[in-house]
Amino acid sequence: MNYLEAAVFLKRLIKTTNSDLLSLNKNGLVNKNQMVIRSNFGNPIKIKMDAFSNEFVSKTLNEYDSEAFVITDLVTVNNKGQELTYFLYKGYHSLFDKGLVYFQLINKTNMQAIGELEFSNLEDNIFYNVQAPNFEESSCNAIETKENTIKEPSIAFLIGHMNEDRLFYDINRLIFDTANNVQKHKNRHFKFHIEISKFGGKLSPEFLSKLDALKLSLDKYITPEYPNSTFIFDLAI
Numbered sequence: 001m002n003y004l005e006a007a008v009f010l011k012r013l014i015k016t017t018n019s020d021l022l023s024l025n026k027n028g029l030v031n032k033n034q035m036v037i038r039s040n041f042g043n044p045i046k047i048k049m050d051a052f053s054n055e056f057v058s059k060t061l062n063e064y065d066s067e068a069f070v071i072t073d074l075v076t077v078n079n080k081g082q083e084l085t086y087f088l089y090k091g092y093h094s095l096f097d098k099g100l101v102y103f104q105l106i107n108k109t110n111m112q113a114i115g116e117l118e119f120s121n122l123e124d125n126i127f128y129n130v131q132a133p134n135f136e137e138s139s140c141n142a143i144e145t146k147e148n149t150i151k152e153p154s155i156a157f158l159i160g161h162m163n164e165d166r167l168f169y170d171i172n173r174l175i176f177d178t179a180n181n182v183q184k185h186k187n188r189h190f191k192f193h194i195e196i197s198k199f200g201g202k203l204s205p206e207f208l209s210k211l212d213a214l215k216l217s218l219d220k221y222i223t224p225e226y227p228n229s230t231f232i233f234d235l236a237i
Contacts, residue, residue: 001067003172004217006095007179008225010068013038014091014102017070018117020046021087022104025111032074032087040065057127068093069127076108083108090123096176097130098122119184122177135163138170145193153190160197160236164207167198171214179226189228197236 001009017036024030033049035057045064049056052073061069070091077084085108092099101121105114138161145154157174161167171194182190196203196211203211211233218231 004221007176008221010091010093014089018104034072036070037066038068092125094128097125099125133166135166156193158195162199179229191230193232195234
């Protein structure tokens with residue numbers, strides 16, 4: 001499972017967990033705290049949580065050889081005088097230094113879903129020891145392009161590094177972070193130009209081959225799951 005495939009897998013694991021939890025509680029609250037673990041053998045394991053806590057998660061992860069998991073909670077908040085109740089989902093993967101946070105609004109009286117599952121934010125992954133190439137992060141700057149509009153934003157990311165392994169890792173991470181952060185803007189389509197530079201030299205044939213494979217992964221995984229984002233690779237001269 002490559003980086004972008006894993007990104008889509010994690011999002012879909014949250015979707016599946018949401019569907020299962022809504023079904024489980026459709027006739028009244030049965031369980032609000034659940035941990036769904038994807039083992040390294042590919043099997044989903046469902047565990048009822050004693051508490052929605054970091055301690056419970058860390059203890060459970062020590063018992064299983066896993067690559068990803070989702071935890072759930074039921075939350076009620078007061079928003080400008082209106083009481084809102086929702087299932088909260090936090091998903092983490094061993095490849096990503098950020099976790100995904102989603103929520104599903106529900107009717108507290110009958111436990112029925114209101115609207116769709118919605119993305120909230122990214123947060124630091126404190127549960128997995130994520131391995132990145134042992135170099136400082138790539139230089140990355142964002143600028144608006146000439147074709148940028150409110151309805152169809154167009155952003156160029158200028159990303160570069162001397163080390164190709166670190167550069168490739170950071171390109172993947174940039175796509176993951178960006179596609180997730182803009183997905184809540186459903187009525188806008190974003191075009192992202194990723195302009196890639198190798199400081200002090202030219203990109204190797206091996207790197208360019210990996211980049212071609214990454215383009216295929218974009219088309220196969222990211223485009224269907226994040227339809228309001230388009231990523232275009234440009235090589236700096």
